[in-house]
Amino acid sequence: LDIAIEEVGIPKSSALQPEYLVASPHRLVPALELDNGTRIGEAMAICRYLEALHPEPPLMGRDPEEAALIDMWERRAELEGMRGVVEMFRNANPGFVDRGLAGWTTPVPQIEQLVTRGQARVERFFGILEDRLGETEFLGGAAFSVADITALCTVDFAKRAAKSEIPPDATNLLRWYEAVSSRPSAAA
């Protein structure tokens, strides 16, 4: 989809631009601004909006069962995987001192123990992915979906920001990672 992208501060600086924050009480990115001025926050709400406008190819399932399984795995990828990476990243990175939680205006101290706990969550998540991808080609089932997109972002962020690599013996996960990373959209 051809959508104009405007950088408003993350990740290039340590804070979001004041002009952006004026109309963003949640103080988080991303947000999708419609032509009528409506702003949609939350990555998955944005995905759902775009999917409704552009249903082909379907990334959120073709029937209720497929949709539920994709939703289940997408939520696991965010809540179990991405949360762990974020815990590691925000609580260890010197650029995030007093910014332990995103979107807060008051200082939130970093907590060292969350780095270790985040690492444990990421390792557990890699195991969950490895088991699931031994059963199905993609995370949500037989077709590539938004669950794979969130999981790929999680694995890439884990590698880049938290130096957590896929274990070499996780052959199903490595097979999947190679396949989804080489899709033109991911490569771009």
Ligand SMILES: N[C@@H](CCC(=O)N[C@@H](CS)C(=O)NCC(=O)O)C(=O)O
């Ligand atoms: N649940 C939100 C999470 C948004 C979020 O945490 N965004 C982070 C960066 S990816 C942010 O805006 N951080 C601002 C900050 O650190 O102050 C979503 O899915 O969009």
